[in-house]
Amino acid sequence: MVRLIFPAALRAALFVLALTLLPSGFAAAHHVLGRPAYSLNEDSNTPPGTQYEVQIGEYVVTYMAYPAFPRPDSPGRINFYASRIDDGTPFDGEVTFKVRDDSLLSGIFGSGEQETLGTQQPDDNVFRQGFLFEEEGDYMISVEFEAAGEPYIVDFQLRIGEPTPYGILGVAVALVLAALLAVSLIQRRRAMAGKIRGVHQARNR
Numbered sequence: 001m002v003r004l005i006f007p008a009a010l011r012a013a014l015f016v017l018a019l020t021l022l023p024s025g026f027a028a029a030h031h032v033l034g035r036p037a038y039s040l041n042e043d044s045n046t047p048p049g050t051q052y053e054v055q056i057g058e059y060v061v062t063y064m065a066y067p068a069f070p071r072p073d074s075p076g077r078i079n080f081y082a083s084r085i086d087d088g089t090p091f092d093g094e095v096t097f098k099v100r101d102d103s104l105l106s107g108i109f110g111s112g113e114q115e116t117l118g119t120q121q122p123d124d125n126v127f128r129q130g131f132l133f134e135e136e137g138d139y140m141i142s143v144e145f146e147a148a149g150e151p152y153i154v155d156f157q158l159r160i161g162e163p164t165p166y167g168i169l170g171v172a173v174a175l176v177l178a179a180l181l182a183v184s185l186i187q188r189r190r191a192m193a194g195k196i197r198g199v200h201q202a203r204n205r
């Protein structure tokens with residue numbers, strides 16, 4: 001027999017659930033602005049906060065985001081480099097940078113639509129795209145280019161502002177608490193329905 005969760009436990013579960021979900025609010029994608037390629041001082045010695053190197057198709061690509069800790073209303077820059085795996089020849093076509101919201105709740109409340117940050121030509125084999133976000137949040141940067149008639153799309157995560165205090169573990173805990181709450185409410189309704197039926201049957205005897 002499943003024991004019901006007492007009201008105090010339910011209140012605690014709801015409190016934890018609220019604390020877990022509220023800090024992970026989403027930021028609408030239209031609050032980001034593409035900037036010219038040199039919006040961040042090229043002479044800056046600030047190390048990148050995000051750096052990836054992945055292989056996709058015939059190319060190996062490198063992605064770096066500056067500064068180390070991008071903040072709302074502060075300019076930043078993405079450096080992107082692509083070269084062929086077989087002979088190391090750098091890609092010299094156009095690269096388009098796009099962005100969309102990547103927060104936990106974006107699929108529920110957000111549109112999920114992408115916005116174009118800009119299309120860049122290579123400068124010394126590096127594609128540079130500036131950006132400025134008005135709101136903090138988790139974003140997904142998509143880098144798109146075409147080589148030999150084949151389209152390439154590479155996605156990279158970008159965090160703007162302070163990291164959320166609750167990560168994947170917090171979300172998992174919130175989901176478990178929500179499930180427990182739902183089970184408790186269902187069990188309570190069934191118990192109340194059973195009591196009502198029992199009262200009616202006793203009166204009809």
